[in-house]
Structures are given as C-alpha cells and as structure tokens.
Amino acid sequence: MAETKEKQTYQAVIGLEFHVHLATKTKMFCGCRVAYGDSPNTHTCPVCLGHPGALPVLNEKAIELGAMAGIALNCEVASHAVFARKNYFYPDLPKGYQISQFDEPICVGGHIDVPTSDGTVRVGITRLHLEEDAAKNVHVGESGRMHGSTGSLVDFNRGGTPLMEIVTEPDIPTPEAARATANQLKSILQAIGVSEADMEKGQLRCDANVSIRNPDGSFGVKTELKNMNSFRFVEKGIAAELSRQQEIIEDGGRIEQATMHYDPATDEVYSLRSKEEAHDYRYFPEPDLLPLELSTEWIEEKKARLPELPAEMKSRFVESYDLSEYDAGVLTADRDLASFYEEVAKSADAKQSANWISGDLRALLNEEGIEISDSKVEPKDMAELISLIENETVSRSAAKAVLAKVFETGDSPSVVVEKEGLAQTGSGELDGVIEGVIADNPDEAERVRDGDKKVVGFLVGQVMKATRGNADGGRARELLMEKLGS
C-alpha cells in the first residue's frame, strides 16, 4: 500500500469555461450601445432595464459572430437553436432571469489544437452558447466589496451585453496548457474579429473546473475556480488549486465540491462561504423569442467569410515565406504583427523581414510595452531599412541603431542615416582604414600572417572602432585576410 502510494502520480483534469463579450455595436436584445467606462446607467432602455411589458429582440450580428466563433473552433453550428430563461434573483439581473441557451445551444462539439512545451494538445470544445451579460453591482463603502459596504448601486450599462460562453472538455493536462488554451482561444477570437477579448476590460473571463484523477482512472471530485483575471493567474490559480487538492489527498482527506477564488496577492486559493446550495435555475424555452433557424446556406456563407485562423496563417507563413516554425509562430501569434510582416515582405526579403520583426522590432516593442499598432515604425520603414542593409548603405550593426532611432522618432531610416551619419564606410575608404590598422598593429598582423586566426577578430574590432561601427564586419574580415595572405 505504502509503496503504491509513493509511486502514485497525480494527473490533473482541467476544463475551462470562458465568457466572452462579442464585438457588436449594440446589446444582445435591445438597441443600446455597448460601451466601456461611460458614466453609469447612460446606456439603458426599457428592455435592458427589464421594464414591465418590454420584449427582447435578437441582435443578428451576435448570432453571426457566435456562429463564426463556433466554426473557428471546429464546432458544429446547429440548424435549430433555442434561447432559454435561466431564472434566479440578483440585483444585477433586471428581469429575474437571464436569457441564455440551455439544451439547444448554437454550437456544439469542436476542438482547438494548443501548442505547449510538451507538444500540441487537442482540447475539445463541449459547447458554445449565446446569452446576455448581467449588469454590474457597485458596493458603496471603503473596500468596494460587498463586505462592509453601506449599500449597493447597480450600473446597467453592461447589462445585456452580448456574451458567448465557451466550455471545453476536461482534457487539459497542466496549468501551463490551460494558460496556452486561453491564449490560443483569445488569438482565434481576435483573428476572426468576434471579440476584442481584452481581459482587463472584462471582455474575456475565465473559470476553471479542476480535479485530480483517481488512481483507478475515474474522475475525482472537481472544484470550480473563479476570479482569475489574467492568463498568468489562470496558470498560477490552477497550479495553486491542484497543490491544495494534492495535499488533501496525500493527507488521506477527501476533496469537497466547492467554488474557490484565487488571490494573486498571496498566490493562494480560498473557498467562498459554502452558503450557495445547488441552484435550480428552472430553465425553460424563452417564449418571447422564436427558435433560431440557421440554414445550411447561411452557415456555409459564414464559413466562407471566415478570415484565416492563426494556425492556418502559421503554416502559410512556413510554406510561402519559407520561415522556420518558430518565426512563423511568433509572427502569427499577434494578428497585427503578422499583417505588418506581410506588408514588409511584399517589398523586402521575406527571411530578413522575419528576422528583423520577430527579433529586434519585437524586442523594442516589449521594452516599451506597446503593440505594433501603436508603434511609429511603419512597414515601409522596415522594408527600407532592409534594403539599406542589402545595398550596403548601412552595416548590420548600424542598422540596429537606425531601427532604434526610427522606433523612437518615426523618421524614415534614410533620414536617420543621414542625420546621424551612420552610412556604411565604402570599400575604397575601408581599404585605407585596414591599411592603417595593419600598420598600427604590426605584431598582431604578423601573427595572422603566421596563421593565427584568433587575432583576426581583434583587428576587425580595430577596424570597427576606426569607422565608428559603420563598416560591414564580414567585409572587413575578408579584406584583412586577403591583405595578410591568410
């Protein structure tokens, strides 16, 4: 017994549940604008305030986006889907029910392939359904939390925002894979323009179901993990919950079904007061809306209009630009970066473009913490810089400085070269410099002549020093070797 216990390996079973705001202009069931950060209760109407007699009208754009998301996640789009009422009382729920989908959602049964450090993991998508978001309760008081507040106010601006719920199968093996799944999902949704999926704005929320598989292979008791408001916390939260569960099991205890919250400050999970009993939401078909009938033609048309997905784009980059998997992966992970690259590659060497963008340019972006869309560097600048290198106007090392300057000022590379005097030392001029270096370092020159190639580097360094970096290092080395007959 003791032996088997020691050898027992713990296998995590993780499923994720995403709530995603759809990128529509208006709410799910009324004409109010979807807006973030406006003054409270400025985007409301009788429908989203649940006034007596008001009725919902489906936002067709939301249906379209939901279907497109389903298609991108390899789901089957239902020809017949039904909205249902989920009944419960809460101040942020104006009608006393949320219009959602229950047993006949718009999409079922898909998957995504998620790259992880252990290779690609295929994560199943159980279902995707559409619903309306709740409003926002604001607790008045010092902490901003319910505890210790003196009262609560409700802001209905968010109420009725089109929301898509995506539920994965419980087949994510590690916290890292969970994070990668979230990342992958986000880039897919962004790629097809279904959502901005900004976690900070609350446009993407993620919960996890976490359990440890029993020794006999059956599922263990799962807990629900909430409040993970960044991808990093998704990984850390799940890891924290798994180690909590593991400790309990090792101590011979039993996992209790519970809703856990992750606290990033302490990197620990804690259980919410287990006051909430099993809810009975009394789902039934929403009588105010007709069932959704989606024709095959309609679905096919959405399929045809679907933009290229990140995975497809990556393989296309590998094929048509002859890039490495790694470079293609880096470039296509960010939709804007990918289109920037494609723009550059139109007029510059594809591989050089990839190197510069995935390397130096991305480093500059990371350093500043900005996105490519906010950067002063234009695709034409990048292309120009690469051609300056190719026609030997600037050296490779000088080009780095030029890019940094372009990044900083937004001037074009040729202007920067001109202003900063970074033009490459021409070959005639370089000859002279090399002669000088040989004359100034007779001992080292002699050693090179004798076949000691290690010293060549020193001499190249001297050449670079003399030209303030404006020489092509490779060319300098070649000339040196030539002149020293080595």
Added chain:
Amino acid sequence: MLELTAFELAQKIHAKEISAREAAEVANTRVEKVEGDINAFVTTTPDIATERAERVDERLKNGGSDSVNLWETVPLVVKDVLSTKGTRTTCGSKILEDFTPVYNATALEKFGEDLIMVGKANMDEFAMGSSTENSAYGPTKNPWDLSRVPGGSSGGSAAAVAAGEGWWALGTDTGGSVRQPGAFCGMVGLKPTYGRVSRYGLVAFASSLDQIGPMTRDVRDSALLLQAISGHDPNDSTSAKVEVPDYLSELENGVSGLRVGVVTELMNAEGVEPEVRAITEKTARDLEEAGADVGEVSLPHATYGLPAYYIIAPAELSSNLARFDGVRYGHRATASGVHEMYRRTREEGFGDEAKRRIMLGTYALSSGYYDAYYAQAQKVRTKIVDDFRSAFRDFDILISPTCPTAAFEIGDKVNDPLAMYANDICAVPASLAGVPAISIPGGLSDGLPVGVQLMSDHFTEPTLLRAAHAAERASEFRFEMKP
C-alpha cells in the same frame, strides 16, 4: 350619443356632426355617474381624454377626415396591463401602485399621440383570474347585475363598455380574459391570432398565450379596433410578418357555403349549463339558416387544455413576475439585506392568486418535476394544435360556448380556485393553439347574457368576423347599456 356604436360615433365625428371633445365629455360624465357602482377603473384620465380629443378635433379641422383614422376619434378604455407613458400602470397589483411607465405599448402607439383615453381599466392582478376579484383596487361589478362579477381578467374593460363609460375597450386574453368578460357583460370580445397584435408594452402574464384584443358593442366595432392595433412590430419577435387585411370590407359577405363545426367536447364539457348549450345550438342553427353548412366536429384533446393551460401559464408567469423585485421600480419593502428585501417586497406587493400561481409555476419548472409537468403540458398543447389543424381541414368556423355559465355571484368562486379555473375550459383550447376566437352574445339566460364562441384558423380573422357578424344579425340580442 351613448346609444351609438363606436363605428357610428366615429363616422359622426369624421363628418363633424359630433366633436371628439363632446364624446370625451359624455364619457367622462358617464364615468362620474356610474363609476361608484361599477369600479371599472383603477385610474380615470378625464383630462387626458378631453385634451387629446380637442387635438383630434383640431386635426380634423385642419386636415379633414383623411388626416385622422376613424379609430382615433372615439374615446377608448385601456386595460391597466398596457403600458401608458406618463399614466400609472398598476396591472391591478399593489406592487405597481405608483408605477408610471416611460413608454407606450405598441398597440396604443397606433393611435398616435392623441389617444383619447378614458382611463385604465381594472383587472385581476397581472391578468390572473376570471372575475376581476383578484384586484388590489377592489372588485369590478357586472353592470347587468351589481351582485355579480363582470368576468375577468379584463372585467374592468368589459364593465366600462357595458356601463357606457366608453364606447369600446382594449383587453388582453391569455386563456379567455377578453372573451369571458365579454360574454358576461353582453358584449363582443375578440382574441386575435397569436402574433397578430404586438405584445410590446403588454405586461406579460403568459408570453406564449397573451394577446391584446378588442372588447366592443358589436362585431363591426371589433373589426375596426382590430384594424387599428394589428400588424408586425419589430419590437416583438413573436408578432407575425403577415399582411393586415381590411377587416371591414368582407364583414357583410354572409356565410353562404361556410363550413361551421359545433365542437362536441366543448358542448359537453363539465359544468356547461343546458341553457348555455341551447343558446350555442341556436347560434349554430342561425348560421345554418344564413347559408352555412353546419356539422359536428371533434377536438379530442380539447378538455385536456385546461390542466395544460394551468401549468404552462403559471410556469411562464412565475418567470415573468420575477422582475418585480423592488430594485428598480414599484413597491419596495424596507429590509436589512437584499434577500429579505425581495421576500418582503413580494410578500407585501402580490395578492393571493399571484402568489398561488407563482408557486404553481415555480414547482412545474423545478428540476425533477419539469418533465412530469411543464414538458407534459407542452405535449398536450401540441396535441391540441394538431386537433385544430385537422378540424380546420373540414371546417372554416368552430363553434362552442364561451364559458359554461353566465356571470356568477361575487364571492362565489374566489375561495375555490379550481371552480374558478374550470370557467376557462372552453376558452383555453384556442389560446393554446394560438387561433383567433371571438365571443358574441347569443342570448339571455335568467336575464343574464350568454356568450357563444366562434373560432377559426390562424390569421383568418376576416372569415371569423364575417361569421360573427352574420350570427349577430340573426340573433335577437342587441347591445344594451347597463345599468
């Protein structure tokens, strides 16, 4: 002027023989005179009626009769379940005692800004009931006999018109709430096809059944009022995109060749009094004499409609009434926490029948009971839809009593919910099937009016109105203002 039908009055106003203002004042005066006995209104709006009538007169003066629809000229009684911008809308409930809506129901919007509204008519709370006794604002009396109920839930609308407190009214019908009070008060009550009239602004009782319908002195008035309120509404997804025909043009075409079926199961339903059956049979004979082919028809599952209805309607209602939680509008109880606030607000705000049906509906939808109740009731509903479908293969019009008896005494059934519910047995099948149905007065039984119900297929209101008009003409009964 009070002897005129709405159609006649409208024509006279159009011809400037009578002004709309005069009509409004006649109605207001009549309200003042009889309202103490009848209690047909929760809120009377004499100033609104007069002011808007003046504006209608002004428009007639400036633009001529073409500039004003016939229906816009006649003062209207509005059931207090229809949202009226700026005028409180209580739904007969204490929970909405001080609630003033910010928008108008679509059906009312069709009258433009100058809807000449006499007042908001009393009703069973949230339209739940068959007697108007379930109102937080006291029961409405039947003008034919003040000791009797006017029917419900649109009892206030019916009583107001029967008492001459207006020429016509809008009611709402979920399981007979327009037809039954129409029958009890000697009037015409029409429930249109589900989807014919927008429900936007009709405070929902049972969303899959509710329809707004005319309550009028005769069939022509119903045709005119239906003309006013019909049509697709982009704000109501369940309103049909079906063209609105001219309901008046075919009215007098007669019933020659029309196939009329007397519904066996409803003629013999539990509680149908012999007198009521006889009056229904007489109406069928009248139609036969007018040239219709009359036969018997079976709706095998019709009587299962009642139990199915009393599951589906409360289920939807339990959800529809959840919004009355004291958070945003209406009554709010003082309490320390939010759950306590909900509990006490709803305990204080809702009446007994509302609470009873919320519990019934909540139970029927609960996990573990859903299949046995709600799902089962939906299967029955499908059976009834099929029954009607096959009946309409052989018949254009189906005929039955509107309800088993004439108006009953106030207090008679209010403590016996099942007896009260049984009153709806003939009305609910058409509601569940979504087909149009009209109740017309067939005659008197012990001095009280008895209603006869005619039903037809979806969106065939022109045929239904034509048959009803023919039956009305053949009947000896004429509208009588009471008391």
